Amino acid sequence: MPTDPTNTNDLPALLPTLADIAPGAIIEGEGYVQDTDALLTYEREFEAEGLFFTLGLSQLSNLSSTVEMYATSSDASAPVLVMRAMDPQLFAQLAGPAFAEGAGFSPENVVV
Amino acid sequence: MRVQTPPINLDVYMMWFAQGRIAAQLIAGGPRGQVHSDDVARIARLIDQRIIERIDNSPPRMTIRGAIIADANPSKTAIDQILFTLTNPGGSAGPVNLSESSTTVTYLDDNQAIDCIAINWSLSPLRGLSEAGCTWSTKWVIGSGVDVDPGEEVALKVTLRQLRPLLGKNTEFTIQINSPGSAPVIFNRTTPTELRTIMNLQGQAVVPSPASIPTSTPSLSETQAPPSLLPTPTPTRTYMIAFASLEDGNYHIHISDANGQNVRQLTFGNSWDWPHDWSPDGEQIAYTKWSQTDGVWDAAIFTISADGSG
Numbered sequence: 050m051p052t053d054p055t056n057t058n059d060l061p062a063l064l065p066t067l068a069d070i071a072p073g074a075i076i077e078g079e080g081y082v083q084d085t086d087a088l089l090t091y092e093r094e095f096e097a098e099g100l101f102f103t104l105g106l107s108q109l110s111n112l113s114s115t116v117e118m119y120a121t122s123s124d125a126s127a128p129v130l131v132m133r134a135m136d137p138q139l140f141a142q143l144a145g146p147a148f149a150e151g152a153g154f155s156p157e158n159v160v161v
Numbered sequence: 162m163r164v165q166t167p168p169i170n171l172d173v174y175m176m177w178f179a180q181g182r183i184a185a186q187l188i189a190g191g192p193r194g195q196v197h198s199d200d201v202a203r204i205a206r207l208i209d210q211r212i213i214e215r216i217d218n219s220p221p222r223m224t225i226r227g228a229i230i231a232d233a234n235p236s237k238t239a240i241d242q243i244l245f246t247l248t249n250p251g252g253s254a255g256p257v258n259l260s261e262s263s264t265t266v267t268y269l270d271d272n273q274a275i276d277c278i279a280i281n282w283s284l285s286p287l288r289g290l291s292e293a294g295c296t297w298s299t300k301w302v303i304g305s306g307v308d309v310d311p312g313e314e315v316a317l318k319v320t321l322r323q324l325r326p327l328l329g330k331n332t333e334f335t336i337q338i339n340s341p342g343s344a345p346v347i348f349n350r351t352t353p354t355e356l357r358t359i360m361n362l363q364g365q366a367v368v369p370s371p372a373s374i375p376t377s378t379p380s381l382s383e384t385q386a387p388p389s390l391l392p393t394p395t396p397t398r399t400y401m402i403a404f405a406s407l408e409d410g411n412y413h414i415h416i417s418d419a420n421g422q423n424v425r426q427l428t429f430g431n432s433w434d435w436p437h438d439w440s441p442d443g444e445q446i447a448y449t450k451w452s453q454t455d456g457v458w459d460a461a462i463f464t465i466s467a468d469g470s471g
């Protein structure tokens with residue numbers, strides 16, 4: 050397997066922690082997950098202890114963060130380039146239902 | 162009794178970004194009108210900074226030496242070749258494997274990310290070369306083999322074959338070299354606003370002052386990477402320009418009028434000739450002649466008359 054460019058494989062350290070987010074959030078789950086494309090994928094999911102938690106001026110009910118390490122930089126950039134090239138409205142229509150299923154609610158407005 | 166949860170109007174923000182070989186994704190959901198993109202972007206920047214810090218804290222074991230040279234296509238609408246020199250600075254780094262089977266050279270811009278194909282392969286000459294967006298090859302300036310040992314230098318050429326769109330004027334791009342056991346060598350450049358035959362992508366001329374031009378042939382250890390090939394106007398004959406141009410796979414000294422007309426080739430042969438400067442009286446051009454013997458590049462300083470008489 051290709052080596053991590055950081056030589057640490059410490060993907061969890063790249064993601065935000067509770068210390069980066071105002072009180073009121075909890076870690077709902079985290080860990081390495083299977084991804085068909087990436088060499089390594091790590092996810093950390095935050096959710097509100099109550100209804101919402103504060104992030105700056107925002108109120109959030111859920112925050113999902115993921116880092117993925119790929120074999121090459123072009124592999125890593127490809128999804129980002131696809132997102133840039135895709136019509137945001139179309140992408141929102143495609144991604145919204147999948148996110149709603151995972152998050153447990155139905156978003157009305159998806160911003161990419 | 163079944164409890165019906167009242168519907169909640171929610172916004173969802175999604176962000177993707179990539180840095181080197183690592184991609185990140187952030188999805189934030191919250192009450193309608195209460196999720197601000199600036200806050201989501203702040204967390205995204207936090208992740209981005211941590212990725213960059215990790216890469217910075219694990220420096221590559223090779224460095225780029227000297228200028229990065231680009232060559233435009235015949236119509237001068239796009240760059241189709243990039244040339245630069247990699248060196249192993251030594252220390253505790255040890256050798257770095259730069260073999261085609263272990264090294265990945267990647268080209269990236271805002272529209273595309275392409276893993277270039279090594280053209281010095283020996284096993285599979287049909288490996289998709291005709292469809293390759295770009296290719297890369299090496300020439301050893303100092304040393305030989307596939308390992309770049311401390312003190313050795315390798316010239317790496319990236320040929321952009323089928324970019325869509327082409328690498329045009331005033332365009333940002335990145336070349337990344339991944340070799341085993343080393344953090345990537347990454348360089349980002351913006352192409353000039355006007356594409357000439359050859360240009361320096363560092364954006365500055367590396368033209369030595371006359372006093373700094375060696376009077377004797379330098380040893381390899383003293384030889385720097387090819388300097389800028391930007392045209393050098395003569396100090397007294399302001400109507401003439403000296404520059405290097407690719408002829409039959411080799412770079413040779415040419416001069417032209419100030420308007421680029423009346424081009425005359427001054428040097429010939431199998432060497433690569435880079436102009437440095439004019440003599441104070443404007444009669445002579447100092448240049449470096451790079452020639453290869455048994456795979457080893459050697460460099461020497463010469464002068465030639467502007468009329469080509471030697």
